[in-house]
Amino acid sequence: MIKDPNTLTQNFQGLHLLIFLLFLLPIAHPVSAQIKSEVHWENGSPSLIIDGEHYPPFAYMSYLGEEEYYQEIAATGLHLYNLPAYLGEGGINTISGIGAFRNSIWKGENDYDFSSIEIDFEKILNADPKAKVVIRFYLDPPRWWTLANPSAAAQLPDGTLFRQSFASEEWREKTKVAFQDCLDWLLKSKYRNNLAGIHVASGLTEEWFYHPKQYQDQNPVRLKAFRDWLKNKYVSIPALRTAWNNSSVTFDNAQLTNIDEPVNKIEWRDPNKDQNYIDTYRFHTEVMVDNIAYFCKIVKEKSEGKLLTGAFYGYHYFVSDPRRGHGSLAKLLDCPDLDYLSSPNVYNRAIGEDWPPMVAVNSVHKHGKLWLAENDTRTSITTLLKDRSQGIAPPGQYESGVWLGPKDHDASVSLLWKNAARMLAYGYGGWWFDMWGGWFSDPEMLQVLEKTQQFHQDYPSENPEKMKPSVLVIVDEELSFWDKSYGRLAEQILSNRYPIAKTGSSYDLYLRTDLQEISDSQYQVIWLMGLLQLTDEETSKIKKWQAMGKTVLWTNDKGTTLNHPGEEAKFLPEKLKWNPSELKEIWSDAGVHQYITTEDICYVGRNWLSLHSLEGGEKTIRLPYYAQVIDPLTNKVLSDSTKQINIKMDAKSTVIFRVKPL
Numbered sequence: 183m184i185k186d187p188n189t190l191t192q193n194f195q196g197l198h199l200l201i202f203l204l205f206l207l208p209i210a211h212p213v214s215a216q217i218k219s220e221v222h223w224e225n226g227s228p229s230l231i232i233d234g235e236h237y238p239p240f241a242y243m244s245y246l247g248e249e250e251y252y253q254e255i256a257a258t259g260l261h262l263y264n265l266p267a268y269l270g271e272g273g274i275n276t277i278s279g280i281g282a283f284r285n286s287i288w289k290g291e292n293d294y295d296f297s298s299i300e301i302d303f304e305k306i307l308n309a310d311p312k313a314k315v316v317i318r319f320y321l322d323p324p325r326w327w328t329l330a331n332p333s334a335a336a337q338l339p340d341g342t343l344f345r346q347s348f349a350s351e352e353w354r355e356k357t358k359v360a361f362q363d364c365l366d367w368l369l370k371s372k373y374r375n376n377l378a379g380i381h382v383a384s385g386l387t388e389e390w391f392y393h394p395k396q397y398q399d400q401n402p403v404r405l406k407a408f409r410d411w412l413k414n415k416y417v418s419i420p421a422l423r424t425a426w427n428n429s430s431v432t433f434d435n436a437q438l439t440n441i442d443e444p445v446n447k448i449e450w451r452d453p454n455k456d457q458n459y460i461d462t463y464r465f466h467t468e469v470m471v472d473n474i475a476y477f478c479k480i481v482k483e484k485s486e487g488k489l490l491t492g493a494f495y496g497y498h499y500f501v502s503d504p505r506r507g508h509g510s511l512a513k514l515l516d517c518p519d520l521d522y523l524s525s526p527n528v529y530n531r532a533i534g535e536d537w538p539p540m541v542a543v544n545s546v547h548k549h550g551k552l553w554l555a556e557n558d559t560r561t562s563i564t565t566l567l568k569d570r571s572q573g574i575a576p577p578g579q580y581e582s583g584v585w586l587g588p589k590d591h592d593a594s595v596s597l598l599w600k601n602a603a604r605m606l607a608y609g610y611g612g613w614w615f616d617m618w619g620g621w622f623s624d625p626e627m628l629q630v631l632e633k634t635q636q637f638h639q640d641y642p643s644e645n646p647e648k649m650k651p652s653v654l655v656i657v658d659e660e661l662s663f664w665d666k667s668y669g670r671l672a673e674q675i676l677s678n679r680y681p682i683a684k685t686g687s688s689y690d691l692y693l694r695t696d697l698q699e700i701s702d703s704q705y706q707v708i709w710l711m712g713l714l715q716l717t718d719e720e721t722s723k724i725k726k727w728q729a730m731g732k733t734v735l736w737t738n739d740k741g742t743t744l745n746h747p748g749e750e751a752k753f754l755p756e757k758l759k760w761n762p763s764e765l766k767e768i769w770s771d772a773g774v775h776q777y778i779t780t781e782d783i784c785y786v787g788r789n790w791l792s793l794h795s796l797e798g799g800e801k802t803i804r805l806p807y808y809a810q811v812i813d814p815l816t817n818k819v820l821s822d823s824t825k826q827i828n829i830k831m832d833a834k835s836t837v838i839f840r841v842k843p844l
Contacts, residue, residue, distance in 0.1 A: 216369060218488040219314075219378040221521050221552045225643035227609050227788055228552050230262070230490070232314050232378050237262055238638035239552065239611025240631075241316065245283045246570050246619045247302065252309030254623060255614075258632035261312045264381065264613055265302040266388075269360060270324035272345065273574075275386060276393045280567075281574035286324050288360050296367055303373045316379040316490060319364070320388055321357055321477065322346065331356065336399040344395045348385075348469050348507075349404040354476055361477065365484040379490025379521070382477040389494035389525075390470050391506040397442040408438050411465045425457045438462050441505050448667040450714070450739045456664075463663040467509040471495065471517075478519040492522035492554065498659035499691070500528045500540035502669030502676060509659050511541065512695040515549035522552040526615075527601070528679070529584055531560065533593055533834050534796025536683030536783050537600070538691075542657055543610055545693040548700075555612030557601045560587030561594035561621050570618040590834060591624070596794065598622070598630040599836035600783070603792030606637060606838075607688065607785035637814055641840055643788045648807050648843040651787070652774045653689040654705040655682070656697055661712040664739075674758045675712040675737055682709075684762035685769050686776030688786045702727065706772045709735040733772035746771070775806040791839045798833035802826060805841070812840035 217233035230237040242255045243264035252263070271286040273279065284298040299317070306313045328335045328343050334352035335343040346353040368377055385391045413433050416422040423431055439462045451459055478491040496511035514520065523546055527537035543553045564587040567575040575581075588594055605612050614631055616622055622631065662672040682689060692700055694713060697720065702708070708727055713720070713736065724734050724745055734745040741755040762781045769776060777784050778801060783794040793801060804826055811820045811827055815838075820827070823844060831837060 216374050216485065216488050217314075217378070219490045221490070225646060225788075227638075227643050228611055229638070230378070230611075233375075236639075237314070238635050239554065240605075240634055240638070241554075241611075241613035242616065242631075243318075243613050244616040244619045246617075247305060248619055249305050249309045251616060251619050251623065252306050252313075254628055255631070256310035256312070258628055259635045260631055261310060261314060262316070262378070262613075263306050263310075263313050264316050264318055265299070265306065266318045266320065267299050267302075267364075268320045268322075269357070269364075270320075270322050270327070270345075272322055272325065274320065274322075274388050276395065277386070278579045279576040280579065281576075283574065287364060288324050288327065290326065292363070294360075294363060294367070296364075296371075299368075299373075303376065307373075307376065313376055314378040315373070315376050316381055316492070317368075317377070318381040318383050318388065319361070321361065321382065321384040323353070323357065327356075333401075333403070335401065336393075336396045337401040338395055339398055339400060344399075345393065347399050347401040347404055348392065348396065348473060349399070349407040350401065351403070354473065358477075358480055361480055362484060365481065369485065377489065379492065380481045381492045381524075382474060382481070383494065384473065385470075385507070389497075390474060391501075391508070392466075392470075394442075394505075397505050398440075405438060407469070408462070408465050409433050409436055411468070412436055412461065415461070425461075427454055427457070438465075441466065445667050448670055450671060451664045451666055453715070460660075460663050463504045463509060464660070466505075467507050468513060470507040471510045471514040474514060475517040475519060478517060482519045490521045491519060492524060492552075493520070494524050494556075496523055496542075496546070496659070497525050497540035498661070499538065499542065499657060499676060499679060500525075502662045502665070502672040504662040504665070505668060509663060511545070511659055512693055515546065515551060520551060522554050522611075524554045524556055524612075526556040526558050530680065531584060533588065533597065534783070534794070535680055537604070538679055538683070539610070542659075542691045542693045543608060544690045545696050547609070548692070548696055553610040555601070555605060555610060556615050557598075557612050558615035558617055559594075559597050559601055559621075560585065561597070561624075561627060562587055562589055562591045563594070563624060563627075564621045565618045567618050570620075587621070588834075591626075592832070593834040594624075595626045595630060596834055596836040598627055599838060600792070600794045602630055602634040602637075603785050603790060603794070603836060603838045606634070607787040607790040607792060609788050633815065637840075641789065641814060645843050646788045649787050649789065649791075649841070650704050651688045651690045652704065652706045653682075653685075653687060653769070654700070654702065654708045655689050655691045656694055656708070656710050656713065657691065658694045658713050661714070664714055671739070672712065678711060678737070678760055681760055681762045681765055683783050684781040685765045685774075686778045686780075686784050687769065687774055688784070697723065702730075702732075705732060706774050707733045707735070707769060709737070711735075711737050714738045733768060735768070744768075777803050777805070789841055791841045792836060793829075793831065794836040795831045796834060798831040798835055801829050801831055803829070803839075805843075807843045809844055810842040812842070814838060814840045 219232045222229050222231045228239050241262035268284050269288040271282050273281050334350040336347045386393045439459045474493045481491045497508045525540040546553045567580040662669050665672045727734050728747050731747045736743045742757040744752045785792040808823045
C-alpha cells in the first residue's frame with residue numbers, strides 16, 4: 183500500500199525531531215555526566231581519584247579568595263580548591279561576632295540565591311580551568327527561618343530563639359529539603375564537572391561545635407531526645423537508677439544536667455555520683471555526629487555516591503571542653519557515607535613545637551576515612567581581616583595573638599615545610615588555608631606548596647615497614663566528660679602531645695575504642711594517656727604487653743604507673759606531665775630507636791624524615807638501618823648506603839629527606 187506523501191513527510195519530520203531530542207538528553211539530565219570522586223590508598227599513603235585521575239590529597243582555600251591568589255596556586259600544580267557557601271547570613275563565630283563571608287543562599291521558602299557560589303566558581307575557573315572544587319556548605323539557618331520555626335530553634339532561658347536546636351528533627355528535615363535543592367542546582371549547573379565534593383559544616387566556626395548559647399537549649403525536643411537516648415541505652419528503669427545512683431529517676435522524669443554551670447571546684451567527677459553528667463555529654467556529642475552522618479548521606483544519595491563527603495570533627499586531642507560536642511568520634515567513624523574528617527593543627531603555634539592534628543589520626547585511617555589537616559598557618563605576610571574586608575571583622579578582633587604570623591620570612595617558610603613534612607611522614611592530606619588571602623603569596627612559600635604536590639607524586643612509598651613508629655599512644659575521647667573544670671584537668675594530661683614529639687621518634691595515636699583491634703607487634707612502648715580507670719580487658723593487655731617485653735605507661739587522674747618488662751609496676755603519684763628528657767630515657771630503656779639525641783621535632787615515616795629546629799646547629803641523624811638518602815628538593819642522592827646523616831641547621835628551620843631503607 184502506497185502511503186500519502188504528506189504522511190511520509192510528517193513521519194520523516196517526526197523522526198528528525200526524535201533524533202534531535204535524543205541528542206539533547208545528556209544536556210537535559212546532566213547528573214548522569216557528573217564526575218566521580220573517591221579516596222584511594224596505596225602502601226598506607228592516600229590520594230584522591232577524581233574523574234579517573236589521581237590527585238595528591240592537598241587543596242587550597244581562602245575565605246576571601248581572588249583570581250590572583252588562585253592563579254598563584256594553579257601555577258604550583260595544585261588543582262584542588264575549597265570554597266565556602268552559607269545557607270544563612272549569620273557569622274560563623276558567635277563568640278567573636280564575626281560577620282558573614284558571603285551572602286546567604288536561603289532567602290525564603292523555595293527561594294535561593296546561588297550568586298555567591300557562581301562568583302566563587304568563576305574566580306577559580308578563570309584562574310584554573312582544571313580546578314576541582316569541594317564546597318564547604320554551612321548549614322546554620324538564616325534568621326527568617328529561626329523566627330518562622332520556633333519549635334525547631336534553640337530556646338534560650340531568657341525566652342529568645344537562637345538559630346537551630348541540634349536535637350530537632352524538624353530542623354534536620356526542613357534543612358534537608360533546602361540542602362537537596364542546593365545540591366540539585368549544583369548537579370545541574372555548568373560547574374557540575376568541576377565539583378568534587380561537599381564538606382558539611384555547621385555550628386561554631388563551621389566545626390560542628392555547639393554555639394555557647396546552645397549549651398542551655400531548653401527546647402522540649404532536646405529533652406525528649408535525651409530521654410529516648412536513655413531508654414535505648416539502659417532499656418530498664420532499674421538499670422538507669424543503678425547507673426545514676428538515684429532511686430526515683432525514670433525515663434519520664436530524667437533531666438539533662440546543666441553543662442553550663444559555673445566552675446566551683448577544679449576536680450574530677452565521681453563515677454558513683456555523676457553518671458547523669460556523663461550521659462548528658464554522651465548524648466550531647468552523639469547528637470552532633472548523628473547530624474553529620476545525616477547530611478553526608480544526603481550528599482551521597484543526591485550524587486549517586488559520586489561526591490566526596492567530609493566534615494570537621496573529633497578534636498579530643500586538643501579541645502578539652504566537653505560542651506563543644508566532640509566526644510563521639512568512634513561512632514562517626516562507622517558512618518558509611520563519610521569520606522574524610524578534618525581539623526586545624528593545634529593552636530600552640532610556636533616555632534620549635536609540634537602542631538599535630540587535634541585527633542587520633544590512626545583511628546580515622548583505620549576505619550577507612552581520610553584525614554585532611556587545615557593548614558591555616560600564619561606567615562610573615564599574613565594579612566588582617568579588617569584590612570581585607572568591609573563589615574566582617576568586629577572592632578579589635580582578629581588583630582593579635584594567634585592571628586599574627588612570625589615576623590621572620592625564613593621562619594614562615596620553615597613552618598610551611600613543617601606542615602608539609604608532617605603530612606607526608608604521617609600519611610594524611612590537607613589544605614593550605616589562606617584565610618584572608620595573600621598569606622602565601624611569596625615565591626619561597628609557594629614553592630613549598632608546589633614541592634609538596636611533587637613529592638607526593640614523584641616519591642611513592644617503598645619499603646616503609648622499617649620506618650613504622652615503635653611508640654603507641656592510646657587516648658580516651660571521653661576524658662573531658664569527667665572534668666568538672668571544662669577541660670583544665672584534662673589538658674594537663676593531653677599536653678603531653680608536645681614533649682612526646684621531641685623524643686627523636688614518631689608515634690601512632692589511636693582511640694581507646696580501637697585498642698582490641700590494633701596490631702601491637704611493632705611497638706616497644708605503649709602509653710595509655712588519660713584512661714582514668716582500666717577495664718579488665720585493658721588490665722590483661724598490660725600484663726600481656728609486659729610478657730612480650732614492652733614498656734607500658736598508664737597516666738590517669740592520680741599519676742602515672744610505669745610497667746617495665748619483668749619488673750613490679752611503679753606508681754608515680756601526681757606525675758601527669760612529662761618533659762622530653764624523661765620520655766627519651768624511658769624510650770631508650772625500652773629499645774625505641776631515637777633518630778636524634780636533641781629535642782628537635784622529628785617526623786619519620788613513609789620514606790620521609792624531617793627535622794624542625796628552633797635553635798639550629800650541628801645535627802646527627804642516626805638510622806637503625808642502612809638506607810639511600812635523597813635531598814628531594816634537588817633530587818640529589820646524598821648517600822647510596824648510610825646509617826648516619828650529618829647536617830648543620832639554621833635556627834627556626836626545617837629540613838626534609840627522602841629515606842629508602844635497604
